[in-house]
Amino acid sequence: MALSRTSLETAIHEKIRSSGLRLTMPRRAICSVLSAHEEEFLTTSEILSAVEMNGLAIDPSTVYRTLDDFAEIGLVHHIHLGSQPGQWHLTVDHDHQHLVCESCGRTTLVPTIEIEPLFEVLRRSYGFHASLHHFAILGTCADCEPSDGHPHG
Amino acid sequence: MALSRTSLETAIHEKIRSSGLRLTMPRRAICSVLSAHEEEFLTTSEILSAVEMNGLAIDPSTVYRTLDDFAEIGLVHHIHLGSQPGQWHLTVDHDHQHLVCESCGRTTLVPTIEIEPLFEVLRRSYGFHASLHHFAILGTCADCEPSDGHPHG
DNA sequence: GTCGCAGATGCAATACTTCGCAAAAACAAC
DNA sequence: GTTGTTTTTGCGAAGTATTGCATCTGCGAC
Structure with missing residues (x-):
């Protein structure tokens, strides 16, 4: 029973709010990218590029901090392969x-x-x-x- | 049947040689530190400090490259915890x-x-x-x- | 709708990691 | 022990990730 992309995003937004985090533009942008690539692991720079392709501009440090915040509430997790940069992934499911x-x-x-x-x-x-x-x-x-x-x- | 520290180092040295890598001073120094902390995960900077405490001086970039080389031959492995720097560990056993x-x-x-x-x-x-x-x-x-x-x- | 506070952001500075290249060292052959 | 080849090192530079802090913004209270 997969959620549609929109419902998935809505669910994520609710999780963010209910965890006591604020729903800001950079966080929405990152959620949107993660939802659109639900089945892949993305690097921070891939996430950043994708956000920019959506016509938004956020700071790299914001991406790192946001992903850490999301990891803390269990929304995302990341892995490291060898010496490659870390890769991130939604953990809704x-x-x-x-x-x-x-x-x-x-x-x-x-x-x-x-x-x-x-x-x-x-x-x-x-x-x-x-x-x-x-x-x-x-x-x-x-x-x-x-x-x-x-x-x- | 644990190896003594000296035999452990000797075994490591043999593994390095037999893998076609050269046994250099920086590599010996790093092996020595890893053997002395066989049960712990060490960061690169901890390894570097330990080497310096042994009275030797090697370049940080050498530590990174050496650990990568060692990982390639299966001598060490590393993990990443959250956003902390990577931590390394011998893989003899x-x-x-x-x-x-x-x-x-x-x-x-x-x-x-x-x-x-x-x-x-x-x-x-x-x-x-x-x-x-x-x-x-x-x-x-x-x-x-x-x-x-x-x-x- | 406006106000106020706490949390989040952007920027700049710092720290960590990787890469290129010339010089140095390891090792095999003599 | 010396010589020659190839790998490895250290240094500098570049790239990537993290942190501090002043400013800004989300969101609840009014």
Whole structure:
């Protein structure tokens, strides 16, 4: 039951307000970009360019701060691949996690239920609460793993 | 069967040589620091300071390049916590993984065998080979989780 | 609609990271 | 030990990310 882009944005706006953050022009602009790229990870500079393409001008530092604020309320999360700049992603939908291929950069979605047993072990045995927002698993996807028996053309 | 600090360093040196990298003073200095802090994640500036405390002087850019080179041969890996600078760690010993607390920064070791079932699922169902080197799970440790029933003084 | 306060922004300064290039060092061959 | 080739280093410069602070703006109260 996917939300339309507009409803998605409305939902995000509500989350921002209800978390005690103010809904400002830069934040709207960033939300809009994130909603339009719901399935991708974007770098800060990609976000910035996209905002500018929408005819708006915001400061790079505002992008960084806004993303940090959004991360704090669980609206977005980010990952780092190797030494590349961080990549950001909406976290509206918590029922999947990300497998990120270090070779081709593609992300695969995995239902959280597959990973929940591990989290349960970590909670029970170590008292450790894994953060869903930051949990991206890096590795090599089927297409990029040479000896996997899943060759692709 | 842990290696003594000296044997650990020797093993690292061999790995460097056998990977076709040259064993230089800056690399020795960095290896020495990493070996002495085998259980911690260190930032580049912490590594740099530690090298200087050993009476040696190397350039920051050399630290970055050396760590990248070491990562390429699987000798080290790094993680990013939130917006903090990246943190590095030796990867000699593969039989544990890291839980990193985003609140206090402490790391907890977990035997890989606890996590292996998840990796197995990812391999079987998704053809995805999770990279052990990059696998640090972020979250909140028992001490920092207020409502966990594991209060500490 | 206007006022006031707290939070957010933009700008500038700082810190962190990467890159290019000439000089230096490692290592193999002699 | 010396020589030659190739990698690595340090330095400077450029690019990217973060922080401090004065100003501005969202939003609730009137």
